[in-house]
Each structure stands twice: as structure tokens, then as C-alpha cells.
Amino acid sequence: MVVSSLVTxxxxxTTSIFYVLPSNxxxxxxxxxxxxxxxxLSQCNSINTFKQIHSHFIKTGLHNTLFAQxxxxxxxxxxxxxxxxxxxxxxxxxxxxxxxxxxxxxxxIIRGHYLTLSPISSLQTYTLMLESGVVPNSYTFPFLFKxxxxxxxxxxxxxxxxxxxxxGLHSDAHVHTSIITMYARVGELDDARLVFEKSTLRxxxxxxALITGYISMGYVDDARQLFxxxxxxxxxxxxxxxxxxxxxxxxxxxxxxxxxxxxxNVPPNQSTMVTILSACGHLGEIELGNWISSxxxxxxxxxxxxxxxxxxxxYSKCGKVEKARELxxxxxxxxxxxxxxxISGYSCKGFYEEALALFDLMLRSxxxxxxxxxxxxxxxxxxxxxxELGKWVHAYIDKKLKSTSNASLWTSLIDMYAKCGCxxxxxxxxxxxxxxxxxSWNAMISGYAMHGHAERALDxxxxxxxxxxxxDDITFVGVLSxxxxxxxxxxxxxxxxxxxxxxxxxxxxxxxxxxxxxxARAGKFExxxxxxxxxxxxxxxxxxxxxxxxxxxxxxxxxxxxxxxxLFQLEPENPGAFVLLSNIYAGAGRxxxxxxxxxxxxxxxxxxxxxxxxxxxxxxxxxxLVGDKxxxxxxxxxxxxxxxxxxxxxxxxxxxxxxxxxxxxEEWKExxxxxxxxxxxxxxxxxxxxxxxxIRIVKNLRVCGNCHSATKxxxxxxxxxxxxxxxxxxxxxxDGFCSCNxxx
DNA sequence: CTAGGGTTAG
Numbered sequence: 001m002v003v004s005s006l007v008t009x010x011x012x013x014t015t016s017i018f019y020v021l022p023s024n025x026x027x028x029x030x031x032x033x034x035x036x037x038x039x040x041l042s043q044c045n046s047i048n049t050f051k052q053i054h055s056h057f058i059k060t061g062l063h064n065t066l067f068a069q070x071x072x073x074x075x076x077x078x079x080x081x082x083x084x085x086x087x088x089x090x091x092x093x094x095x096x097x098x099x100x101x102x103x104x105x106x107x108x109i110i111r112g113h114y115l116t117l118s119p120i121s122s123l124q125t126y127t128l129m130l131e132s133g134v135v136p137n138s139y140t141f142p143f144l145f146k147x148x149x150x151x152x153x154x155x156x157x158x159x160x161x162x163x164x165x166x167x168g169l170h171s172d173a174h175v176h177t178s179i180i181t182m183y184a185r186v187g188e189l190d191d192a193r194l195v196f197e198k199s200t201l202r203x204x205x206x207x208x209a210l211i212t213g214y215i216s217m218g219y220v221d222d223a224r225q226l227f228x229x230x231x232x233x234x235x236x237x238x239x240x241x242x243x244x245x246x247x248x249x250x251x252x253x254x255x256x257x258x259x260x261x262x263x264x265n266v267p268p269n270q271s272t273m274v275t276i277l278s279a280c281g282h283l284g285e286i287e288l289g290n291w292i293s294s295x296x297x298x299x300x301x302x303x304x305x306x307x308x309x310x311x312x313x314x315y316s317k318c319g320k321v322e323k324a325r326e327l328x329x330x331x332x333x334x335x336x337x338x339x340x341x342x343i344s345g346y347s348c349k350g351f352y353e354e355a356l357a358l359f360d361l362m363l364r365s366x367x368x369x370x371x372x373x374x375x376x377x378x379x380x381x382x383x384x385x386x387x388e389l390g391k392w393v394h395a396y397i398d399k400k401l402k403s404t405s406n407a408s409l410w411t412s413l414i415d416m417y418a419k420c421g422c423x424x425x426x427x428x429x430x431x432x433x434x435x436x437x438x439x440s441w442n443a444m445i446s447g448y449a450m451h452g453h454a455e456r457a458l459d460x461x462x463x464x465x466x467x468x469x470x471x472d473d474i475t476f477v478g479v480l481s482x483x484x485x486x487x488x489x490x491x492x493x494x495x496x497x498x499x500x501x502x503x504x505x506x507x508x509x510x511x512x513x514x515x516x517x518x519x520a521r522a523g524k525f526e527x528x529x530x531x532x533x534x535x536x537x538x539x540x541x542x543x544x545x546x547x548x549x550x551x552x553x554x555x556x557x558x559x560x561x562x563x564x565x566x567l568f569q570l571e572p573e574n575p576g577a578f579v580l581l582s583n584i585y586a587g588a589g590r591x592x593x594x595x596x597x598x599x600x601x602x603x604x605x606x607x608x609x610x611x612x613x614x615x616x617x618x619x620x621x622x623x624x625l626v627g628d629k630x631x632x633x634x635x636x637x638x639x640x641x642x643x644x645x646x647x648x649x650x651x652x653x654x655x656x657x658x659x660x661x662x663x664x665x666e667e668w669k670e671x672x673x674x675x676x677x678x679x680x681x682x683x684x685x686x687x688x689x690x691x692x693x694x695i696r697i698v699k700n701l702r703v704c705g706n707c708h709s710a711t712k713x714x715x716x717x718x719x720x721x722x723x724x725x726x727x728x729x730x731x732x733x734x735d736g737f738c739s740c741n742x743x744x
Numbered sequence: 745c746t747a748g749g750g751t752t753a754g
Contacts, residue, residue, distance in 0.1 A: 070745070078746095107746060142747045177748035208749035239750040246751095271751040278752060310752045341753045375754050408754070 041071055045081050066098055070105045077112025084112045096132060103137050111143045119147030123156055138169050142178040149185035157182045161195075170199070177206045184213025204230050208237045215244035235266050243275045251279040255288070270307055277310035281317030289314045309337050316345025321354075339367055344376040352380040353621070356389065369396070371406045378412035382419035385698035385725060388619040390416045394429075407437040414440055418447030421696045421723035421730060438469055445478035451730045452739050454486030473505050480514035484521070485729055487743055492518045507535070513543045520550035521743070525559055541571045548580045549702075552587065560584045575606040613677035613699045617688045624680040633684065640683040641675075647717055648710060656706050678707050678724065686718060694721040702726045702744070712736050 040053050054072060057063040063072070069090065076087035091099075091109055099105065106129045113121035126144055129136060141164060148157035161179055169175050176199055183192035196202070196210045207230045214223035227233070227241045238261040245254035258276050261268065268276075273292050280289040289311075296307050308331055315324035328334070328342045339362045346355035359377050362369065369377075374393055381390035394413055401409070410433045417426035430436070430444045441464045448457035461479050464471065471479075476499045483492035496515055499505050512535045519528035528547065532539050544567040551560030560581060567577040578601050585593040601607075611626045622631065631637060678699050685695035703711075703726045715722050716736035724731045732739035 067745075074745075104746060111746075137747095139747045145748095172747090174748040179748095181749070203749095205749045210749090212749065234749090236750045241750090243750060269750090274751045306752055313753065337753050339753090344753060372754050406754090 041075050044075060044079070047081060047083055047086070050075060050081070066094075066102055066105075069094060070102060070108065073105055074108050077108050078115060082112075084116050087112055100132055100134050103134065103139065106134055107137075107139045107143075110140065110147075114143045114147050114150075119150045119153075122147040123153070126160075136163070136167065138172040138175050141169065141175045145178040145182035149182045152186050154186045154188060157186060171201070173201055173203070173205070176201050177209045180206055180209040180213070184209060184216065187217065189213050189217055189219075202231075204232060204234045204237045208240050211237070211244070212240050215240065215247065218248060220244050220248045220250065233264065233266065235261075235269055235272065238264075238266055239269075239271050239275065242272065242279075246275050246279050246282075249282070251282045254279040255283070255285070270301055270304060274306050274310045277307075277314040281314040284318050286314075286318040286320070289318060303332070305331065305333065305335055305338065309335070309341050312338065312345065313341045316342070316349065319349065321345055321349050321351060334367075336367060336370065336373075340370070340372045340376065343373060347376040347380045350383075352384050355380040356384070356386065356621075371397075371401055371404050371409050374401075375408060375412055378409075378416045382412075382416040383698075384616075384621050385420050385614055385696060386616050386619075386621050387420040387422065387696060388616055390420055392619075405435065407433075407435060407440065411437065411439045411443045414443040414447065418443065418450065419725065421725060421732075423447055423451045423453065423730075438472060438475070441469060442472075442474045442478055445475060446481070449478050449482035449485055450725075450728075451732070452485045452741075454482040454488055457482035458491070471499075471503055471505075473508055473511070476503075476505060477510050477514065480511055480518070484514050484518040485740075485744075487518070487522060489518060489522050489524070509535075509537055509540060509543070512537075512539075513546065516543055517546040517550070520547050521553065523550075523554050525550070525554075525556060529559075539566075541567060541574065544570060545576065545580070548577060548584075552580055552584050555584070555587055557584055557588050557590075572604075573606070575601060575608050578606070579608055609701065611677040611699065611701050613681040613697050615681040615685050615695070615697045617685070622681070622684060624677045624684070626677050627675040628677065628680055631680075631684065633687070636687050637680060637683050640687050641679065644679070644683060644686075644710075644714060648713055651713055651717060653710065653713055656709070676704065676707050678703060679710065682711065682714060682722065685722075686720070692719060694723060696723045696725075698725045700727060702728055703731065708738065708742070708744075712738055 040056075041050075044050050044053060054063070057068055057072065062068045073087045073090050076082040076090065077084055087109065091105060094105070106125070110122045110125050110129075113119070113125055122144060126136070126140070129140075141160065144160055145157060147153070148160065161182075164170050164175055164179065170179070176195070179195050180192045183189070183195060192210055192213050196206060199206070207226060211223045211226050214220070214226065223244050224241065227237065230237055238257070242254050242257045242261070245251070245257055254276070258268070258272070258279075261272070273295065277289060277292055279285070280292070292314075293311055296302060296304070296311065301307050308327060312324045312327050315321070315327065324342065324345050328338060331338055339358070343355050343358050343362070346352070346358060355376060359369070359373070359380075362373070374397065377393060378390065380386070381393065390413075393416075397404075397409060397413070410429065413429050414426045417423070417429060426444065426447050430440060433440055441460070445457050445460050445464075448454070448460065457478065461471070461475070464475070476495065479495050479499075480492060483489075483495060492515060496507070496511065499511065500507060512531065516528045516532050516539075519525075519531065525547075528550075532543065532547075544563055547563045548560060548567060551557070551563060564577055564581040564584075567574070571577065578597050582594050582597040585591075585597065612623060614621050614623045616622070624631065629638075678697055681697045682695060685697065689695065703724060708731070711722055711724065711731070711733050713736060714720065715733035722731075722733040724733065726744075729740065729744060731744070
């Protein structure tokens with residue numbers, strides 16, 4: 001509709017290009033500008049105050065002057081305290097004859113529509129303006145072009161461009177630049193360049209408009225070439241270039257550009273610093289970050305919310321999360337970005353409980369969360385196993401953010417459900433997503449893999465390929481780990497080879513890691529060793545660790561000693577390697593060696609990472625450490641533990657004590673085993689949920705053989721499904737069996 | 745009396 005009316009108006013306007021000379025009876029502007037009531041308007045900060053001022057205008061007869069009317073309309077249409085519909089009713093109360101005399105009012109209404117996020121109404125107002133016989137001037141066009149840019153109205157933009165040429169306004173600097181910006185923003189770079197090159201107007205502003213276009217399309221190097229041609233670069237052109245590098249993740253170059261700016265003696269401003277802080281965060285450049293922090297303080301920008309948000313982001317990305325929180329707490333008027341930045345800071349650095357606590361505070365403070373919020377909250381739910389909260393977020397997204405077609409959000413939901421043990425719900429979400437992204441396929445495949453559903457993972461991989469998706473390196477991490485979890489040696493080899501030969505993906509350390517783990521678990525230590533020696537990179541701690549753990553399963557003391565020695569060299573501070581080796585010795589009954597390792601550990605002052613299991617009950621996450629006695633319900637939990645042990649004993653359960661680190665007497669070992677964190681969490685689950693309810697727990701370490709056997713029996717005797725996530729994968733315990741088939 | 749280019753969270 002806009003298109004056709006523009007076309008008709010454009011032809012009619014060609015026949016009527018003449019300017020109506022102002023012939024109204026307004027007093028001279030100077031006289032009115034100093035009128036006390038007009039000064040009142042500039043200080044007005046609410047619509048009620050405005051109405052009072054308006055009534056004064058009426059009482060004094062001032063409202064009959066076109067100038068006063070235009071000022072009233074200006075306030076209503078443009079002020080954040082204004083009201084566009086009020087502006088429109090004022091506008092319509094002006095007789096058409098009078099309207100025709102005044103460009104200012106039309107231009108203001110067009111701008112008002114643009115500001116109230118209704119750019120189409122701007123264009124419609126423009127057509128009304130033409131129909132009324134008013135000839136647009138150079139002030140009319142910039143906001144029209146901005147409106148076209150915002151709605152990607154390329155066709156309308158071209159027509160407006162034609163109008164500008166017919167009216168001879170193309171040599172006006174403002175109009176000229178806004179045309180370049182329009183073409184650049186709708187993605188018509190060639191046209192933007194053409195307009196730029198045809199004109200002799202080549203100042204920093206028009207250059208920067210074009211440069212920004214190139215940057216937004218990802219052509220940063222072309223942008224740089226243009227940038228170097230700018231005769232005198234001002235602060236905005238420098239800012240655009242610096243931001244260009246940041247937006248394309250070229251952070252070092254952003255900092256280099258910033259140095260160039262300082263060398264050129266162009267003082268940075270707040271925009272510069274916001275952008276540079278982002279680069280500092282990504283690079284971990286805390287020193288420059290600190291310097292900017294002082295700059296902000298010294299320039300009196302301490303209460304600038306954008307700068308403070310950028311500082312919060314920089315500090316948390318550099319690992320100074322507490323410093324970030326201090327800044328956050330000091331902000332008076334936090335905006336949504338402040339909250340999201342802080343949550344994100346916690347979540348990215350692994351402070352999941354803090355992230356969720358802040359999210360809770362955010363909701364209590366009546367701040368509306370958005371998709372960015374949930375992209376931090378969902379991974380925290382996933383890692384903590386906070387399923388109830390995750391479900392709440394899902395419902396919220398369904399209700400309020402359904403229109404947000406943010407693909408990452410659905411991927412995060414799939415990942416959250418998978419990691420919280422609900423693989424079937426993860427699948428439902430996956431199936432319900434309209435526009436599946438590569439990431440969502442990857443999340444689903446990895447989800448199946450960590451639940452030990454190798455077949456479903458591999459089927460999904462085929463389905464994905466059939467639908468024309470090109471798998472990436474992350475896809476193959478999922479596929480290969482599915483093979484590893486299920487012990488599928490031959491298929492594992494086949495996928496590994498097809499990754500390299502068919503999909504031309506060069507294997508990364510993680511892929512080799514899966515293969516080495518797969519071979520070692522199958523007891524094929526020679527093959528595993530061969531692969532490790534022939535890969536292009538050095539094995540990391542995770543690979544040596546998986547080998548060591550396989551040695552423990554297969555009781556391979558000799559190779560285990562060799563592997564442990566490598567691991568000690570690589571990660572001297574990691575107690576896990578000592579613990580595993582000691583377990584290997586214990587399994588072989590070599591208690592002298594167990595003692596030797598223990599002494600080594602003590603000499604180094606290292607402590608085993610304490611086992612920790614969390615369980616969510618009624619939306620609250622409860623954490624249990626080994627031998628924890630600090631829970632509110634401690635007595636009831638231990639009463640339940642005794643009950644569990646009694647029932648297990650009656651069922652003929654004999655604890656296997658070979659995995660205990662220290663060579664103590666057998667009775668003590670048994671005592672220590674009963675206090676493993678997963679058993680505490682399960683006991684708490686048994687007393688605090690209804691009979692028959694599924695119990696879901698998350699453990700920070702791998703589950704030990706003893707707890708694994710015990711949990712299988714508990715699932716049968718207490719008739720509970722128990723879904724346990726350990727460091728490596730999921731275990732679904734049901735009716736005395738586990739989904740991992742005792743292989744993990 | 746109005747109008748052109750740059751800014752942060754994922």
C-alpha cells in the first residue's frame with residue numbers, strides 16, 4: 001500500500017514542485033522564543049505538566065499561533081514524556097490551509113512515528129504530506145530513510161531517493177549521508193558506494209556511513225581501506241572502525257586501532273571505551289581494563305550505565321567476578337543489560353548457584369527477563385540439574401517468548417533437559433522446533449550419547465545428514481562419544497574415518513580422545529597407544545586420564561603406572577591421577593604401593609576433590625558433600641541411610657572396598673562408603689519426595705562401583721527410578737538394572 | 745524551531 005501511494009504521489013509531486021512562501025501572521029520567531037511559557041515546555045517531564053502548559057497556551061491565546069502549535073506538537077511527538085497520539089490530535093486540529101504552510105510540523109510528525117518504532121507510519125505520513133500539496137524539504141528525508149532502513153523497505157527507499165533527485169536535494173550533506181546509510185542498512189552496498197562516489201561530498205560523516213555498511217556485511221578489510229582514505233578522521237569514524245573489529249571478533253586489531261586513535265590525538269569518548277572494554281574482556285586484558293576504569297572515574301562517567309555495564313562485563317570475563325558484582329551492586333538504575341551481563345558473568349565462569357540466585361533477585365526486582373537472560377540461566381540449570389527451574393523457564397518461553405525465533409534458546413532447552421536427565425522431553429522439544437539449527441541437532445545427538453542411547457544418537461545422525469545438514473566437528477564429538485559410551489569399537493572406527501574422508505573434518509584432540517577412550521575401555525591398549533602416538537598433537541590430561549581409568553577397569557597395573565607417570569608430569573597439581581593409580585594398586589591388593597601413593601599425596605599437601613552430589617526438591621537445589629552432616633534434615637537423612645544399609649544387607653549386598661584410597665581397616669572403609677555424597681542425596685530424595693517419584697541426582701565425580709551396585713538395588717527395593725548424572729554420563733537405574741550395563 | 749556516521753549483554 002505504501003508502495004503504490006508513493007508511486008502516485010511521486011508523479012503528482014513532479015508537476016507541483018514549487019515552494020509556498022510563508023504568509024502566515026505569526027509574530028517573528030525571536031519574540032516567541034523568549035516567551036516564558038515556551039521555556040516551560042523545554043523543562044517539561046510529564047504529560048500532566050504538559051497539559052497544564054497547554055492550557056496556559058489556550059488561556060493566553062498563544063495556541064493560535066502556528067509556531068506555538070508546532071512547539072506543542074514537537075514536545076508530544078518527540079519527548080520521552082510525550083504522547084504521539086496527542087501530537088496527532090493537535091496536528092489534526094490545525095486547518096489544512098495552515099498545515100500546508102509549515103514543513104516543521106510535518107517533519108516532526110514523521111520523526112515522531114520513527115521514534116515510536118512505527119517506521120511504516122512515517123512513510124504513510126510522508127504520502128499524506130505530498131497529497132496535501134506540501135513539498136518536502138531537506139529536513140524531511142533523513143528520518144524517512146532511517147525508517148526504510150529499519151523496515152528493510154528497499155523499494156520505498158529507492159523511490160524516496162528518486163524524489164530527492166527530482167527535488168534537487170541530493171547535494172544536501174544530511175540527505176546525502178542518510179541515503180548512503182539507507183542503502184547500506186538494507187544490504188545494498190553497491191548502491192551505497194555508487195551514491196558515495198557520485199558525490200563530491202566526502203567528509204568523515206559520509207565516509208563513516210559507507211564504512212559502517214561494509215562492516216555490517218562482514219567486509220572489515222574493505223571498510224579499513226575506506227577508513228584509511230578519510231582525510232580527517234573524527235572520533236566517530238575511529239569508533240566505527242574499532243567497533244568493526246570487535247564485531248568480527250578481531251579484538252587485537254581493535255586494540256591496535258585504538259592505539260592508532262591515541263597516536264592521532266583524537267580523544268576517545270564514552271562510545272570508544274564501551275567498545276574497547278568489550279575487546280578487553282574477550283582478550284583478558286585486565287590492565288587496559290583497569291586503566292579504562294580509572295578513565296571513567298576521572299572523567300566523571302561513573303554513573304553512566306553503558307560504561308558501567310561494559311566494565312561489569314570486562315571484569316567478569318577477566319575472571320574478576322567479585323569485582324564485577326561490586327560494580328553491579330553500586331548501580332542505582334540497573335537496566336536489563338546490567339542484570340543479563342552479571343548473570344552471564346556468573347554462568348560463564350561456572351558460578352551457577354550465584355547465577356540462579358541473581359536470576360531470582362532479578363525476578364523479585366520486577367525486571368523482565370529476555371532470551372539473553374535464559375541463555376545464561378539454562379546452562380546453569382543444566383549444570384546443577386535444576387530441572388524444576390528449567391521447566392519454569394520453558395513454560396515462560398512458550399508463553400512470552402514464543403515469537404522470539406532465537407534458535408539458540410531452543411538448543412539451550414534441549415541441552416538443559418538432556419543434562420537434567422529428561423532425554424525424552426529433550427527429544428520432544430527438539431521435534432517441536434520449526435527451524436532446527438545445526439546446534440540443535442548437535443545438542444540432541446550429544447544428549448543421546450551421554451544417556452548411553454548410542455543407537456538413537458547414530459540414527460539421528462543419519463536423519464540429520466538425510467535432511468541435508470552438513471555435520472561439523474561438534475557433531476562428531478557427539479557421534480564418537482555415543483560409540484564410546486556403548487563400547488561400539490568398529491562403528492566408532494567407521495565414523496572416525498568418514499569424518500576425515502567424507503566430511504573433510506580434521507580430527508581435533510576431543511575426537512582422538514573419544515577414540516582412545518573407546519579402544520582403551522575395550523581393553524585394546526596397544527591400539528589406543530598407537531593412535532595416541534600417531535596423532536598430530538600432544539595428548540592432554542583428559543586423554544591420559546581416560547587411559548588411566550581404563551587401566552583401573554582392566555586391572556592393567558603395568559601400563560597404568562606408565563600412564564600415571566605421564567599424567568603426574570603433565571598435571572602435577574591434579575590429585576585425581578594419584579587416586580586412580582592408588583585404586584589400581586588397591587584392586588591388585590598391592591597395599592604397600594597404596595600407602596606409598598598416600599604419602600606422596602600428603603607430602604604434596606594435595607587433597608582428593610571431595611565428592612559432591614546435588615538434588616533438586618521442590619525447586620530448591622540441595623548439595624551434599626562426602627560425609628556431610630550439615631543439612632537441616634540431617635537426622636532424618638542418616639536414619640534413612642541406616643534403613644537403606646539394613647535393607648541392602650538383607651538383600652545380600654556386600655560392599656566392595658577396593659576403591660577406597662587409604663589402607664585402613666575394612667570396617668572404616670565400609671563406613672566411609674556409606675557416606676558417599678550420592679547416597680546422602682538419594683536418602684534425602686527418598687524421604688522428601690512421594691513414593692514412586694523419579695529421583696534425579698548430579699555428581700561432580702564419576703560414580704564409584706560400590707555406589708553403582710548399591711543404587712541398582714535401591715532402585716529395585718524402594719521401587720524408584722533413579723537418574724544419576726556423573727562427571728561422564730548418565731545412569732538410569734530401574735528395577736535393579738542400570739542403563740550403562742555396568743560399563744562406564 | 746528540525747536533519748547525516750559510532751556504543752555494551754549472547
